Amino acid sequence: MYKPVRIVAFLLVILGLVLAPVWLNQGRVAAVPAPSLDTQAINALEERQCVESAAYMRAEHMLLLDSWRTAVVRDGATTYTSSAGRVYAMSLEDSCLGCHDNRAEFCDSCHAYVAAEPNCWSCHNGEEGVTGR
């Protein structure tokens, strides 16, 4: 090598940047969030069932919520029939938060982990609801 110091320094910088997640984490495995299902409403359920299957909810609840919102606000629909035939009111605060009324331990625990910050809460803030009811 003709300029070994510079070449090695360059490599160290690049490899250091690329490997930053490895050496900064130092092998510490972070705890995976365990969203709490321990609410009165859920404990009172006969079948502990969400709107759809848990796997579907975990992956797709945001798309479901978005379709609910469109259905309510644009098309004036009010109820949602799940694939299992149960009927729910299409409402973020009444349905989702009706059962999952522990938002901090439920919704937020996952969202903090994956750095998702739904902007819903700036309006659907629970106190008066969006409609001021």
Next chain:
Amino acid sequence: MKLLYALCGVVALVALAWLGAGLLRLELVFGVVIPYVAFVLFLVGFTYRVIRWGRAAVPFRIPTTGGQQKSLPWIRHNRIGNPSTVAGVVGKMALELLFFRSLFYNTRAEKRGEALGFGSAKWLWLGALAFHWSLLVVALRHLRLFFEPVPGFVLGLGAADSFLQVGVPLLYLTDVLLLGALTFLFLRRVVAPRIRYISLSADYFALFLLIGVALTGVLMRYFFKVDMVAVKELTMGLVTLHPAIQPATALGPIFYIHLFLVSSLAAYFPWSKLMHAGGFFLAPTRNLPNNSRAKRHINPWNPQVETHSYAAYEDEFREKMLKVGLPVERLVDEAEEAVAP
């Protein structure tokens, strides 16, 4: 034809991942082994290429320049286009790295009637800039999958990137820009006949691979949702060297296809034209100050040549020269005075 080979290559990769992870359920292979192998190949390849470049001799200054060289004090010197100092080189490299300065000066020659005209051609510059910056932002946003807690600047970047707040999940502008720029860079190769003529399979392959990565990522974020918590468990496991296998039922084939394409990209990177990312810093046409006229650069492996200067020759033969009446530059006395004053 070249396009078709490249396309088949990328389609084969997609099919492989779909078959392996989606159908055969080889989650360990596709979720852990292949990413690690690809990453190691990337690191080894990158190091190997840089060291090989480092071993190439660069005895002289060969910068490509755009601007007036430093010369007489009353001629204006372009410090960045034609740097004569290290600081100037840093400026030139920074502008090149961040804003693709030399592409900005791209021109195209065209015959307008009988006259030959030169005009500026900025589309490639714009497309390349949009692509590279978007790629950087997208890559940095992915850091949220590799740190817990997520660093603030990653959160800020995500928030800024989605500030239009379109849809759920929020649309990232860089996703649109990245795919748009890649599409443009691809179309440019197919539509412009001269560029199509010089395009090789490797050119198309790199583009298709990048398009594949971006497209699967976009599909996964906006359409075929996967369980992001499981994704982060997997990625955190990988970077903390405690790999945790995730069932393909939670992640879906789309995730494994995305991961496999990224792995392919990483493994392919150092051995291909994509290595310009590293070569950029080592290019002697870019990283040297243009000071050949101010400073003498001697080729380090020049052999030692025996020389005999005229002054020494005269010293040796002065008396004989004087004897036969040949003119000499210095007489004996002067010469002796000069040697021992």
